[in-house]
Amino acid sequence: MFDRDNPPLVRVEKLTKHFSVRIGAYGETRATVHALDDISFTVQRGETLGLVGESGCGKSTAGLTLLQLHQPTAGKVFFQETEVTGLSDTELRPLRQKMQIIFQDPYSTLSPRMTIGNAIGEPLWLHELIAKNRVQERIAELLDAVGLNPAFAFRYPHEFSGGQRQRICIARALACEPEFIVCDEPISALDVSIQAQIINLLQDLQETYHLTYLFIAHDLAVVRHISDRVAVMYLGRVVEMAPKSRLFSNPLHPYTHALLQAVPVPNPRQERQRQHTVIHGNVPSAINPPSGCRFHPRCPLAFEPCDHIVPEWREVESDHWVACHAV
Amino acid sequence: MSVLLDVQDLQTRFKVRQGYVYAVNGVSFRLEEGETLAVVGESGCGKSVTMLSLVRLLPPAASIESGQVLLKGADLLQLDQRQLREVRGGQIGMIFQDPMTSLNPFINIGAQMAEPLIYHRGMGKKQALARSAELLEMVGIPDGETRLREYPHQFSGGMRQRVMIAMAMACEPAVLIADEPTTALDVTIQAQIVELVKALRDRSGVAVVWITHDLSVVAGIADRVIVMYAGYVVEEASVDALFEDPRHPYTVGLLGALPSLDGDAHRLTTIGGSPPDLADQPTFCPFHPRCPYAIERCRTENPALEAVADATARGHRTACWVDIRELQSPVVSGS
Numbered sequence: 001m002f003d004r005d006n007p008p009l010v011r012v013e014k015l016t017k018h019f020s021v022r023i024g025a026y027g028e029t030r031a032t033v034h035a036l037d038d039i040s041f042t043v044q045r046g047e048t049l050g051l052v053g054e055s056g057c058g059k060s061t062a063g064l065t066l067l068q069l070h071q072p073t074a075g076k077v078f079f080q081e082t083e084v085t086g087l088s089d090t091e092l093r094p095l096r097q098k099m100q101i102i103f104q105d106p107y108s109t110l111s112p113r114m115t116i117g118n119a120i121g122e123p124l125w126l127h128e129l130i131a132k133n134r135v136q137e138r139i140a141e142l143l144d145a146v147g148l149n150p151a152f153a154f155r156y157p158h159e160f161s162g163g164q165r166q167r168i169c170i171a172r173a174l175a176c177e178p179e180f181i182v183c184d185e186p187i188s189a190l191d192v193s194i195q196a197q198i199i200n201l202l203q204d205l206q207e208t209y210h211l212t213y214l215f216i217a218h219d220l221a222v223v224r225h226i227s228d229r230v231a232v233m234y235l236g237r238v239v240e241m242a243p244k245s246r247l248f249s250n251p252l253h254p255y256t257h258a259l260l261q262a263v264p265v266p267n268p269r270q271e272r273q274r275q276h277t278v279i280h281g282n283v284p285s286a287i288n289p290p291s292g293c294r295f296h297p298r299c300p301l302a303f304e305p306c307d308h309i310v311p312e313w314r315e316v317e318s319d320h321w322v323a324c325h326a327v
Numbered sequence: 328m329s330v331l332l333d334v335q336d337l338q339t340r341f342k343v344r345q346g347y348v349y350a351v352n353g354v355s356f357r358l359e360e361g362e363t364l365a366v367v368g369e370s371g372c373g374k375s376v377t378m379l380s381l382v383r384l385l386p387p388a389a390s391i392e393s394g395q396v397l398l399k400g401a402d403l404l405q406l407d408q409r410q411l412r413e414v415r416g417g418q419i420g421m422i423f424q425d426p427m428t429s430l431n432p433f434i435n436i437g438a439q440m441a442e443p444l445i446y447h448r449g450m451g452k453k454q455a456l457a458r459s460a461e462l463l464e465m466v467g468i469p470d471g472e473t474r475l476r477e478y479p480h481q482f483s484g485g486m487r488q489r490v491m492i493a494m495a496m497a498c499e500p501a502v503l504i505a506d507e508p509t510t511a512l513d514v515t516i517q518a519q520i521v522e523l524v525k526a527l528r529d530r531s532g533v534a535v536v537w538i539t540h541d542l543s544v545v546a547g548i549a550d551r552v553i554v555m556y557a558g559y560v561v562e563e564a565s566v567d568a569l570f571e572d573p574r575h576p577y578t579v580g581l582l583g584a585l586p587s588l589d590g591d592a593h594r595l596t597t598i599g600g601s602p603p604d605l606a607d608q609p610t611f612c613p614f615h616p617r618c619p620y621a622i623e624r625c626r627t628e629n630p631a632l633e634a635v636a637d638a639t640a641r642g643h644r645t646a647c648w649v650d651i652r653e654l655q656s657p658v659v660s661g662s
Binding site for chain 1: 585
């Protein structure tokens with residue numbers, strides 16, 4: 001399906017993003033949110049890399065910073081071996097065509113005053129991708145590709161359900177023929193029966209248009225279903241990354257292990273027999289993250305170096321990366 | 328086991344500018360002592376409105392048109408407001424989806440927790456606070472006495488949900504209604520809350536109604552399940568029968584749409600189309616526009632919830648004209 005020997009489509013090197021915030025009742029104290037610290041990964045052409053973690057772990061920030069929608073604090077991002085960090089807006093624009101994003105909430109990402117035809121057509125004329133007299137034709141084509149009636153082009157977003165709106169957002173992302181799409185929790189806001197429709201659609205489009213996805217989600221079952229490889233994030237850092245079969249059958253990092261334990265299995269007999277070891281405590285604040293390994297206050301395996309030495313991000317076996325002192 | 332809560336033919340509708348929204352259309356179910364009943368369905372299927380109707384916590388636009396809600400034999404729909412207050416928080420405890428909005432941000436946790444104990448149990452303030460501290464420890468919040476003086480913003484989402492559970496359990500209710508209690512929480516916190524409710528249930532013998540859209544959670548906690556669609560109960564079964572031998576096409580669709588953590592990545596089966604509009608009371612099966620098995624009768628008559636003829640387990644009921652096991656492959660509709 002994808003080629004591991006070729007150079008990756010996207011390469012992220014030690015990407016870091018900190019936000020300055022003011023805290024306290026009157027905003028009198030300055031603080032730094034360590035949203036993303038030192039993350040590195042590659043995405044191969046044609047694959048889906050899943051990015052999972054709990055809310056506040058920095059997975060969305062990773063997607064946005066990778067696309068230069070946030071200015072990174074440090075680190076580099078390469079797209080087709082071209083460094084995109086540090087490029088000016090004009091230099092970036094032709095690359096943006098190739099890198100698109102689908103957001104979580106299809107209600108707030110479509111302008112209520114724009115027909116969906118215009119919303120989908122906007123990237124076409126902005127990037128001057130197509131002759132004016134062919135725009136309508138192309139919009140119809142895109143609507144058809146995402147399973148909507150081309151006659152809908154003249155309707156407004158309020159006339160559509162959540163699932164249909166997400167299809168419109170997908171059509172808009174497809175308009176400038178991207179190679180890489182960041183899917184930022186694209187199904188979390190949708191009903192269960194609609195989620196499966198969108199997952200199948202994304203998989204079909206990947207095949208038809210040879211797309212590469214960074215699929216961000218908090219639902220491990222969905223990530224397992226759609227991804228080739230999976231990266232697990234905890235509090236701004238990637239703690240483990242591996243091909244999905246290996247990550248789910250042989251998780252090495254104690255956090256990955258705990259996450260898998262916490263996911264309920266849709267089978268009552270299995271569920272009754274399963275050992276339920278629950279990890280205690282909450283995700284700490286990213287304003288003052290724990291020293292050393294950020295998982296150590298909740299970790300059942302924590303020992304001497306964990307609270308002061310940041311574990312190294314290393315490849316323990318081919319293509320299986322982990323950051324933990326205990327493995 | 329005896330029947331604790333018996334709901335018969337409950338109908339609730341909302342008055343809107345264009346007419347009515349028929350949210351709950353003749354829902355009947357029973358809850359036995361000590362059992363956990365899961366209510367499953369997509370947003371807008373009427374599962375929350377059903378439960379709010381039981382204790383009449385409905386917005387002004389809503390009205391209960393008919394039905395009976397018998398709690399230990401007494402009809403809750405006939406009670407006056409004063410008697411109803413005895414039931415709410417006394418015999419029926421409730422937990423809601425969003426613990427951020429269910430607690431008052433201006434009042435400390437102690438005062439909020441003591442209130443039901445003072446009201447329902449006639450405790451003095453000191454005694455109520457001491458009991459509240461015990462309750463906090465019971466739901467896994469250490470150092471209860473100090474935490475009672477704190478305000479909701481000093482608690483994390485999971486901790487607030489624990490506080491809500493402690494409040495709901497404070498007066499030792501016979502029924503605990505949990506309305507999507509883990510939907511707003513992360514998966515590791517969800518697991519903590521599910522384990523907590525199970526432990527409390529096993530210790531106190533409270534009967535639980537667990538409302539959710541997530542079938543995976545249901546598998547771990549429920550004894551019986553009712554599946555709702557468009558304000559109707561479309562299937563009712565023991566949890567094992569529902570997962571192993573589902574009889575309503577909607578249940579089959581929901582189960583097929585679940586990606587699983589083990590096994591291969593098969594293509595997900597989907598339910599085509601979108602959830603229905605509830606502006607009319609249908610004279611047809613409300614699921615037929617999305618149903619791959621629909622026959623002519625489905626378009627003209629709405630099936631009633633009836634016992635499955637050759638059920639493997641007792642009490643398996645479904646509302647469908649078609650015996651889906653006789654059909655080999657469905658007519659695929661939608662994408």
